Amino acid sequence: YQRRVRGVLVTEMISGCPIDKLPTSVSQEERDIIGSHLMELCLRELFEFNFMQTDPNYSNFFYDVETGMINLIDFGACREFPQKFVDEYLRVVNAAAERNEAVCLDGSIKLGFLTGEENPEMIKAHLQAIMTLGEPFSAPEHRSTHQGSINADEDCFDYGSQRVTKNIHGLIPTMLKHRLTPPPEETYTLHRKMAGTFLICSKLRSKFNCRGLFKGIYNTCQLKNSK
Numbered sequence: 407y408q409r410r411v412r413g414v415l416v417t418e419m420i421s422g423c424p425i426d427k428l429p430t431s432v433s434q435e436e437r438d439i440i441g442s443h444l445m446e447l448c449l450r451e452l453f454e455f456n457f458m459q460t461d462p463n464y465s466n467f468f469y470d471v472e473t474g475m476i477n478l479i480d481f482g483a484c485r486e487f488p489q490k491f492v493d494e495y496l497r498v499v500n501a502a503a504e505r506n507e508a509v510c511l512d513g514s515i516k517l518g519f520l521t522g523e524e525n526p527e528m529i530k531a532h533l534q535a536i537m538t539l540g541e542p543f544s545a546p547e548h549r550s551t552h553q554g555s556i557n558a559d560e561d562c563f564d565y566g567s568q569r570v571t572k573n574i575h576g577l578i579p580t581m582l583k584h585r586l587t588p589p590p591e592e593t594y595t596l597h598r599k600m601a602g603t604f605l606i607c608s609k610l611r612s613k614f615n616c617r618g619l620f621k622g623i624y625n626t627c628q629l630k631n632s633k
Contacts, residue, residue, distance in 0.1 A: 421473075422468035425444075425464050426609060432471060438610075454627065457485070461599070494513055497513050502540025503617065503620060510536045519587075519590065524586055538577075570604070
């Protein structure tokens with residue numbers, strides 16, 4: 407950093423290996439922690455910082471086995487999100503976690519996912535997709551598979567045995583057929599990052615309290631917005 411001057415970009419050498427090439431010595435407990443940290447980062451980037459690195463390529467995350475540190479590289483795909491969008495999106499995600507379809511529908515129209523003129527088939531598929539995506543943040547009894555029952559902590563969501571990806575894929579043909587408006591521009595990069603984080607957690611077969619993680623961030627944001 408001593409040679410940093412205007413017009414010269416100084417980078418830092420980091421240690422570690424890409425997140426998808428972890429050595430076999432990395433225990434499942436460590437993989438659970440890595441997945442938890444990556445999900446926390448994804449949620450905080452959106453809801454707290456309003457600024458996100460939107461490229462979830464595995465090789466953009468390096469894990470240092472010696473220190474337990476996750477290093478991030480390649481910030482060329484960063485973008486900022488408007489506060490109004492973030493607040494409404496947070497309301498929808500929380501509603502999905504609480505299985506409140508009425509709030510999800512209202513928020514979807516306000517965000518621009520729906521026009522309000524869609525046929526019942528489209529609305530049903532859209533709400534099913536939101537409920538499915540909110541499953542990791544919901545209470546165990548609301549999940550399609552009671553994954554928590556196999557863990558000491560019943561609030562843990564098991565990404566290794568999840569059905570979310572498969573269930574969403576089954577809804578895509580209906581939504582493509584009946585959609586009246588394209589999704590909000592902000593969601594193209596946002597959903598790429600969120601889906602990528604989800605896939606990383608699945609690859610790691612991570613198990614952690616995703617609901618508690620989200621609710622902590624939700625409460626922090628609510629407190630900030632009330633001031």
